[in-house]
Amino acid sequence: MSQRKRASNTQSSQNKGSQRWEAVLGDDEDDPSFTQPSTSQVQKGLDRLTPAQVDLKTAEVVQFIFVKDQKKFPIRRADIVKHVVKEYRNIYPEIIKRVGCVFETVFGLKLVEIDSKNHVYILINKLEQGVTASLVFPSNPKTGLLFVILSIVFMKGGVVKESMVWNTLKKLRVDQGERHEIFGDVKKVVTDEFVRQRYLEYVRIPHTEPLEFEFRWGQRADMEVSKVKLLEFIGQVRHCRLPG
Amino acid sequence: MRRTSRGGGETAPPRQNGVPGGKGDGRAAERGDAAAGGDDDEAGCSPADMQDEDNDPARRREIRSKYRDLINSVQQNREDMLSPTNNKLTDVLEEANKLFAEVRQAREAALDAQLLVLATDLGKEKASQLHAEGSAFDPSAFAEHLLSFMGLNRLEDEDEEEEGGGASGGYLPQDAWQRVANRAQRCFRTAPSFHYMMGSFLAELPPPRQRVERQRKVPGREAKRIMPTQLRRMEESHQEATEKEVERILGYLQDYFNEDPTSPISYYEFVIDPTSFSRSVENIFHTSFLVRDGVARMYLDHDKLPCIAPVEEGEVEAGGTSSRQQCVISISPKSWKEIIEVFSISEPLIHPPSTQHTE
Numbered sequence: 001m002s003q004r005k006r007a008s009n010t011q012s013s014q015n016k017g018s019q020r021w022e023a024v025l026g027d028d029e030d031d032p033s034f035t036q037p038s039t040s041q042v043q044k045g046l047d048r049l050t051p052a053q054v055d056l057k058t059a060e061v062v063q064f065i066f067v068k069d070q071k072k073f074p075i076r077r078a079d080i081v082k083h084v085v086k087e088y089r090n091i092y093p094e095i096i097k098r099v100g101c102v103f104e105t106v107f108g109l110k111l112v113e114i115d116s117k118n119h120v121y122i123l124i125n126k127l128e129q130g131v132t133a134s135l136v137f138p139s140n141p142k143t144g145l146l147f148v149i150l151s152i153v154f155m156k157g158g159v160v161k162e163s164m165v166w167n168t169l170k171k172l173r174v175d176q177g178e179r180h181e182i183f184g185d186v187k188k189v190v191t192d193e194f195v196r197q198r199y200l201e202y203v204r205i206p207h208t209e210p211l212e213f214e215f216r217w218g219q220r221a222d223m224e225v226s227k228v229k230l231l232e233f234i235g236q237v238r239h240c241r242l243p244g
Numbered sequence: 245m246r247r248t249s250r251g252g253g254e255t256a257p258p259r260q261n262g263v264p265g266g267k268g269d270g271r272a273a274e275r276g277d278a279a280a281g282g283d284d285d286e287a288g289c290s291p292a293d294m295q296d297e298d299n300d301p302a303r304r305r306e307i308r309s310k311y312r313d314l315i316n317s318v319q320q321n322r323e324d325m326l327s328p329t330n331n332k333l334t335d336v337l338e339e340a341n342k343l344f345a346e347v348r349q350a351r352e353a354a355l356d357a358q359l360l361v362l363a364t365d366l367g368k369e370k371a372s373q374l375h376a377e378g379s380a381f382d383p384s385a386f387a388e389h390l391l392s393f394m395g396l397n398r399l400e401d402e403d404e405e406e407e408g409g410g411a412s413g414g415y416l417p418q419d420a421w422q423r424v425a426n427r428a429q430r431c432f433r434t435a436p437s438f439h440y441m442m443g444s445f446l447a448e449l450p451p452p453r454q455r456v457e458r459q460r461k462v463p464g465r466e467a468k469r470i471m472p473t474q475l476r477r478m479e480e481s482h483q484e485a486t487e488k489e490v491e492r493i494l495g496y497l498q499d500y501f502n503e504d505p506t507s508p509i510s511y512y513e514f515v516i517d518p519t520s521f522s523r524s525v526e527n528i529f530h531t532s533f534l535v536r537d538g539v540a541r542m543y544l545d546h547d548k549l550p551c552i553a554p555v556e557e558g559e560v561e562a563g564g565t566s567s568r569q570q571c572v573i574s575i576s577p578k579s580w581k582e583i584i585e586v587f588s589i590s591e592p593l594i595h596p597p598s599t600q601h602t603e
Contacts, residue, residue, distance in 0.1 A: 066438035109435045125433040134426035137436075144424030147431065148390065155381035157372065164383060171387035173416060182421055207365050209319055229431040236427075240392035 034081055037090045045091040054091070058098045060084050065099070065111065069123045072197040072220070077119035114198065114219040122198065124224050141182050142189060146199055148172065149190065150225060151234055153200075153215050161205070162213045165190075194218070307346050311355035314339055318362045325366055328373060333366055393427075394420035489526070489597065490533045496594050497540060498554050510587065511542060511550035517592035518584045521577050527594050528573055 037045070046054065064084045068075045080096075081089050088095060096111075103109040108127045114120055152168055153160045166176050174180055176187040183189050191213075194200040198220035205212045217225075318325065318336055325332045340359050347353050391414075398414040500509055515531055517523040531552065534540035542552050575583075583589070 069435060070437050070439075072434075072437075107435075123435040125435045128433065129430050131430065134429055138422060139425040139429040141421040141425045143429050143432070144421045147424060147428035151386070152383050155386075156383075159372070168383040168387050171384060172390060207362060208322075224433045226431055226433065233427060233431055234386070237386065237389045237393050240389045242388055242392055 034078060034089065034092075036093060039093075042091050042094050045088075046094060049088075049091070054088075054095070054098070057085065057088050058095055058102060061095060061099045062102050065103075065121070065123060072122075074114060074120040074122050074198060074220075077121070080121075112223060114223070122220055122223070124220070128226070142193075145169075145174065145183060145186075145189070146194060147230075147233070149194070149200065149215060150217060150221055151230060153217055154227065154230060155234070158216060160215050162202070162215060165215055303346075304349060304352065307343060307352050308355055310343055311340075311352065311359060314343070315355070315359050315362060318359065318366065322366065326369055326373065328370065333363060333370065337363055390424065391416070394423055396420070486530065486533070489530045492597065493527065493530050493594055494534055494539060494554070497534070497552065500593065501554050508545055508551040509553060509593075511552045512583050512587050513589055514552055514593050516580065516583055516587070516589050517594065517596070518589045519592065520596070521580050523592070523596055524580055525575065527592075528575065532573075 061080060061084050064080060065075055068079070081092060085092055085095060100111045103111050103123070104126065108125065110124050110126050111121055112124060114122055148169065149165055152165055156164070169176070169186070174183065174186055176190070178186075180186050190200070191202045195202050195218065198218040200218045200221065201216040202213050203216060205214050314336060321332070324330070325336070336359075340356065340363070344356055347356060395417045396414045397417070497509070497514070500514075515524060515527040517527060531540065535542055535552075538555060540552055540554050542550055545551050
């Protein structure tokens with residue numbers, strides 16, 4: 001309701017169109033067509049709020065992103081706006097800017113928009129993980145599986161047919177057709193979970209009969225994985241002695 | 245989209261593939277070659293014949309069929325064609341080249357385009373293969389080394405040479421993948437997952453339980469509530485009823501006495517209800533209260549039969565403090581009937597109350 005008030009108070013004719021549009025959407029629950037407000041609109045919006053209000057909203061968004069990030073699925077801007085920002089959507093750019101600052105300065109994390117078309121964010125670490133961290137916080141075994149696949153793709157030039165990945169995994173006693181003791185439905189973990197998390201891309205090879213897919217690195221892998229460290233580990237593995 | 249370039253009539257194919265010029269030139273060249281060769285069927289045909297050949301459906305079908313064969317062979321033998329050890333892809337392309345020379349209609353051209361798409365895809369893959377060969381990364385060897393890293397305990401068993409498709413035999417420890425994950429995690433700059441330090445509890449479970457419990461409790465509570473009130477009501481009604489009855493009976497007694505103060509009221513005639521034994525018992529019970537409270541007195545007349553009379557107002561207190569005398573009256577249905585007979589009691593002196601209280 002306050003949105004409509006703001007719309008009627010505005011003087012600038014230039015922004016009237018988009019502001020009226022925003023006012024109409026102001027009370028809408030689902031807002032797929034969230035239009036990014038202009039800087040002047042943002043400034044006007046900020047003027048109407050106390051710093052405490054803006055800080056509180058920023059903190060709420062930070063917490064929301066933390067919880068949403070638990071599964072490592074990308075966070076949609078639409079969800080942030082719908083569930084947290086709500087009526088503060090006219091100052092959304094300012095809020096998200098501050099949220100990014102909080103993540104960097106307080107937590108050493110980085111909020112990255114990996115898709116500027118669909119407006120989707122991921123949270124990555126700015127700091128390298130130390131050696132002792134794995135002793136204190138044991139990692140998820142799935143990371144090991146992911147490492148194997150990423151290594152193969154990387155060493156094969158960035159694209160690999162899925163058959164190569166499955167054959168290699170079979171040698172490691174991971175079979176996409178059988179239920180794995182640790183990973184469960186391996187095919188689902190690799191082609192669905194890792195893909196949703198943007199660690200991998202599972203792309204159809206065109207003109208193949210029957211259907212075949214290939215693996216590539218996903219956007220999250222591009223941002224999170226240090227290729228140097230990956231190579232170091234691969235080299236370390238290669239030095240492991242084989243019998244005979 | 246290239247594949248679906250169908251149009252009516254004869255349209256020129258979308259690209260060159262080494263065959264000189266358009267169809268006109270091709271045809272001329274062919275004819276020229278044929279003429280030069282001298283052993284071709286088409287040597288010395290006239291323009292009219294050429295026209296027929298263009299539209300000869302059998303020939304067209306033949307060309308299309310050959311194209312389809314080529315396409316199928318490429319699809320079926322894809323792996324074979326990819327192999328860097330042979331030049332099968334080149335052979336296919338040369339075949340296609342030859343066929344293309346005879347292409348006249350759009351349908352054939354479309355098939356040619358389809359074949360070309362397949363061939364170029366294969367070509368792209370072959371090229372990427374070349375690149376891969378250069379890096380000399382063998383995933384199988386990598387897997388073997390990784391198994392060592394995981395701590396695979398390869399058993400020195402002569403019988404277990406090859407197990408399950410060339411995989412290493414041996415016992416893989418439980419924490420094998422954990423080991424890899426811990427070391428691999430160092431390569432990632434993952435943001436730590438948010439968890440409450442002291443843990444949290446799932447708020448989801450309690451509601452269903454509460455609902456069940458509440459459902460169970462509600463009938464219980466109500467039942468309990470019902471019981472006390474019922475009892476209370478009964479007690480009250482009992483007390484009230486008793487008191488009311490007693491008073492009512494006192495009323496009767498006084499009325500009858502006042503009718504004829506000199507005539508004594510036979511106790512039996514007073515309390516006995518010829519229509520109901522239980523009423524008679526109740527009357528006795530209620531009357532006893534009157535006696536206890538000292539508002540009525542019982543005495544034996546000259547025939548030694550019990551009589552009852554209300555106590556005079558002035559005598560009430562005196563009656564209360566006089567020496568206590570008790571007597572127990574018992575009556576059985578048999579005696580009750582006898583009394584009715586003997587005393588010829590036809591109707592009750594104490595009329596039953598109009599409303600029956602709950603029992």
